[in-house]
Amino acid sequence: MLLRSALALPAALASVLAVPADAPAQGARPVAVVDGNAIPTPLTDSPGDAGRGRAIAVDRARGNCLACHALPVPEPLQGNVGPDLRGVAARLSEGELRLRVVDPKIVNAETAMPAYFRVDGLFRVRQDMVGRPILTAQEIEDVVAYLRTLQ
Ligand code: HEC
Numbered sequence: 001m002l003l004r005s006a007l008a009l010p011a012a013l014a015s016v017l018a019v020p021a022d023a024p025a026q027g028a029r030p031v032a033v034v035d036g037n038a039i040p041t042p043l044t045d046s047p048g049d050a051g052r053g054r055a056i057a058v059d060r061a062r063g064n065c066l067a068c069h070a071l072p073v074p075e076p077l078q079g080n081v082g083p084d085l086r087g088v089a090a091r092l093s094e095g096e097l098r099l100r101v102v103d104p105k106i107v108n109a110e111t112a113m114p115a116y117f118r119v120d121g122l123f124r125v126r127q128d129m130v131g132r133p134i135l136t137a138q139e140i141e142d143v144v145a146y147l148r149t150l151q
Pocket of ligand 1: 064066068081088091100101108110111113116
């Protein structure tokens with residue numbers, strides 16, 4: 001009985017939104033999407049850190065947000081494929097920001113923006129990235145904390 005309920009749990013989480021297999025190991029909670037527009041509940045128990053989130057956002061090997069967005073940072077070569085993120089926290093709530101980083105395709109299936117915390121429904125995934133999200137649950141929270149500073 002105990003074993004059965006332990007096995008049933010990941011399937012129940014997956015029906016909320018498919019999350020990386022190691023998400024529980026990262027201390028991640030189920031990802032609950034509300035009204036197809038927001039994820040109000042943080043993915044982790046430990047709060048995001050805006051300083052770490054800023055570093056992830058500008059790091060070309062991690063968030064690489066600057067490839068498509070402008071941010072209030074001195075780095076050169078900022079992108080304009082996506083909207084300028086200066087002031088984005090005045091436009092979107094915390095939950096709306098979190099959903100757009102986790103999986104913007106929930107809002108716009110055609111978007112050029114990658115889903116940073118989703119592993120199902122992807123194609124042409126680099127072999128070493130199969131089953132792994134681009135960012136961890138904690139990194140998502142760090143990026144959301146940073147975006148919330150962009151008033
Ligand atoms: C390959 C290009 C690309 C990358 C990389 C990218 N985005 Fe986006 N992003 C977009 C586009 C395009 C949109 C506009 C939404 C749409 O397409 O429907 C968008 C929209 C957004 C929005 C909603 C903005 C608004 O005003 O509605 C947020 C927030 C956002 N991105 C954050 C990020 C963050 C944070 C990163 C890095 C972790 C990132 N994006 C990386 C292309 C990108």
